[in-house]
Amino acid sequence: MMTMTMLRNAPQRRHFLQAAAALGAAAIAPPLLAADAKKISPSAQAALIVVDVQNCFVDGGTLPVKGGADVVPVINALAPKFQNIIVTQDWHTPGHTSFASAHNGTKPFDSVKLNYGNQVLWPDHCVQGTDDAALHKDLKLPTAQLIIRKGYNKGVDSYSAFQEADRKTVTGLAGYLKARGIKTVYVTGLATDFCVAWTALDARAAGFNVYVIEDATRAIDLNGSLANAWQQMQAKGVKRIQSADVA
Numbered sequence: 655m656m657t658m659t660m661l662r663n664a665p666q667r668r669h670f671l672q673a674a675a676a677l678g679a680a681a682i683a684p685p686l687l688a689a690d691a692k693k694i695s696p697s698a699q700a701a702l703i704v705v706d707v708q709n710c711f712v713d714g715g716t717l718p719v720k721g722g723a724d725v726v727p728v729i730n731a732l733a734p735k736f737q738n739i740i741v742t743q744d745w746h747t748p749g750h751t752s753f754a755s756a757h758n759g760t761k762p763f764d765s766v767k768l769n770y771g772n773q774v775l776w777p778d779h780c781v782q783g784t785d786d787a788a789l790h791k792d793l794k795l796p797t798a799q800l801i802i803r804k805g806y807n808k809g810v811d812s813y814s815a816f817q818e819a820d821r822k823t824v825t826g827l828a829g830y831l832k833a834r835g836i837k838t839v840y841v842t843g844l845a846t847d848f849c850v851a852w853t854a855l856d857a858r859a860a861g862f863n864v865y866v867i868e869d870a871t872r873a874i875d876l877n878g879s880l881a882n883a884w885q886q887m888q889a890k891g892v893k894r895i896q897s898a899d900v901a
């Protein structure tokens with residue numbers, strides 16, 4: 655789904671996408687971060703973050719992740735175990751700078767240099783107010799308290815729920831969670847190796863304890879990007895668990 659040209663393991667996370675491709679098909683996935691044998695019971699100081707479970711990212715959408723809709727029943731089953739739930743949506747303007755259609759002579763999955771760094775160009779997707787940008791119809795999160803819409807700044811892309819791709823503009827999510835007394839987040843959704851991973855890494859950088867619930871995500875896994883994402887998350891202390899580990 656993505657092509658990337660920058661060096662592996664670049665120090666800035668805005669180079670995350672390029673570093674993923676550099677690993678190549680020979681990349682070896684790191685071992686699972688084993689959860690404690692005892693099941694985890696989320697407290698009132700925990701929040702479930704559901705990342706971009708939208709029509710655009712499932713089969714039939716404009717930028718589908720293989721098996722993307724399979725996360726829906728897993729997330730629905732997890733939701734009653736959490737007192738706090740946050741949902742994110744990609745919410746792009748028409749002609750967004752991340753769209754290949756906004757740059758003459760380019761095609762989807764090309765890369766261009768923008769004022770905030772390297773940008774992978776996408777097919778037009780998740781345009782504000784369209785059915786393509788809507789949450790999946792079978793997603794059942796009646797107790798969700800907040801929807802964070804990201805990528806609505808026409809001139810900057812946004813993968814993370816916490817910070818836009820310029821690595822300066824914040825979404826306000828960290829402040830909201832801290833004001834609510836949240837200390838731990840559990841990240842689910844699409845895609846494991848990109849928006850989920852960026853969200854998890856930024857949550858750690860903001861001081862939260864972070865779990866990624868692996869079977870409640872699906873990955874792109876382009877040229878080793880999934881292995882690289884887990885390696886980066888593991889290095890920052892993100893814990894990798896399954897939905898069965900959550901009581």
